[in-house]
């Protein structure tokens with residue numbers, strides 16, 4: 001295990017290995033179809049998961065399919081997705097995204113063509129669409145097409161900064177390239193997928209924003225935040241760290 005003074009690349013890989021042991025390997029299966037992933041992430045901005053799902057389901061129930069959504073009066077579409085934070089902005093965005101996909105494929109509402117495109121071209125094409133940023137484009141390409149990119153959300157960002165393999169002033173946007181540069185010599189797309197999922201869970205379940213649960217954390221041996229708060233981890237503290245996520249005691253991890 002590295003010390004807290006180890007170089008960032010060494011810490012990033014130790015983070016990957018230890019969280020892999022702690023949470024276990026994540027099967028590389030997309031959580032939803034590429035179209036659903038893309039449209040749902042537009043709906044999800046500043047919106048709870050339950051409200052995003054409600055908006056998605058209402059939209060398709062109301063207009064039948066993607067062709068119906070694209071052709072719908074924009075005010076009616078905004079009404080159907082009213083549980084989201086900005087329905088009046090998101091409704092025309094969704095229709096614009098559908099138009100661009102149909103234009104690219106010659107009529108189909110599908111993103112399968114991205115599988116054959118080089119990563120950079122696919123990333124740029126997605127990010128040229130309204131409302132699609134680096135995180136959404138990376139999620140679609142990594143989750144659905146196994147492209148070697150790394151989505152960074154607030155959880156991944158916080159864990160990387162606290163452990164100390166990402167600078168304290170590096171923004172979430174800039175963290176995408178910075179973390180990828182540390183990891184890609186060693187990790188392929190499947191490794192990056194596991195890194196993303198493990199750090200997402202870690203930020204959500206253990207390394208909380210307000211009061212991180214450091215006694216439960218396998219990264220304490222080289223974490224900057226831990227060292228600054230409590231001093232270097234003692235052999236007793238390391239020995240008391242659970243070896244694995246205890247689903248029976250602490251609950252099921254989200255998908």
Ligand code: SF4
Pocket residue numbers: 159162163206207208212213214217218219220223224225226
């Ligand atoms: S030791 Fe504490 S601060 Fe560091 S990563 Fe673990 S939970 Fe977060």
